[in-house]
Amino acid sequence: MDPDVARVESVIDQAIARGDFDDLPGAGQPLDLPAAHDPDWWINQRLADGTIDRQALLPVVVLLRKEYEDRDATLAELTTERAARDYAEDFTARVHEDRRRNPFQRMLAPAWEPDDAAARWRQVRSRRAPDTAPAPAPVEETTGAERRGWWPFGRRG
Numbered sequence: 001m002d003p004d005v006a007r008v009e010s011v012i013d014q015a016i017a018r019g020d021f022d023d024l025p026g027a028g029q030p031l032d033l034p035a036a037h038d039p040d041w042w043i044n045q046r047l048a049d050g051t052i053d054r055q056a057l058l059p060v061v062v063l064l065r066k067e068y069e070d071r072d073a074t075l076a077e078l079t080t081e082r083a084a085r086d087y088a089e090d091f092t093a094r095v096h097e098d099r100r101r102n103p104f105q106r107m108l109a110p111a112w113e114p115d116d117a118a119a120r121w122r123q124v125r126s127r128r129a130p131d132t133a134p135a136p137a138p139v140e141e142t143t144g145a146e147r148r149g150w151w152p153f154g155r156r157g
Contacts (some may be wrong), residue, residue, distance in 0.1 A: 060098045064109035067091065075117070075124045088117030 015021060034041050046052045055063065067074075068091070078084050092111045099108065 001051070024145060031111075050146075060108050061105060061109050064091075064095055064098060065107070068110055068112065071112075071120070072124050075121045076128065081118045081121055084121035085114035086119045088112040088114045108135075 023029075032045060034044075038044065043052070047054060055066075071091075074087065075084055078087060092113075095109045098132050099105075
């Protein structure tokens with residue numbers, strides 16, 4: 001017998017003797033195996049019971065295209081035009097990274113210019129109902145020194 005196999009079996013026997021395998025979930029229950037041979041039975045089972053998100057298995061380009069199609073919902077959540085521009089820059093960087101990794105793919109996700117994102121953000125915000133507008137940010141109290149400006153000594157007069 002191979003010494004490595006004997007060592008592994010010895011470790012397993014010790015774990016059984018300690019009771020490490022007692023009271024495991026599903027112990028004594030039959031496996032839910034398919035009738036025909038399927039080497040991917042476990043992943044298919046996980047997909048069927050919802051343990052794995054199906055979208056996680058899609059190619060990156062498909063996920064990017066879906067994200068682009070849903071961009072209005074994302075823009076509606078952003079509070080500033082700068083955030084919309086930053087989001088477009090990040091999205092475009094991910095698109096270009098995918099294109100570099102897969103230069104011969106036929107399907108491409110569109111790049112998105114920050115100026116276009118800012119204009120779209122303004123459109124989305126203008127269509128928003130006034131009752132769904134975010135509450136104004138609370139005003140922070142300032143001390144006299146903060147109100148004076150950058151010169152710490154103030155004016156003498």
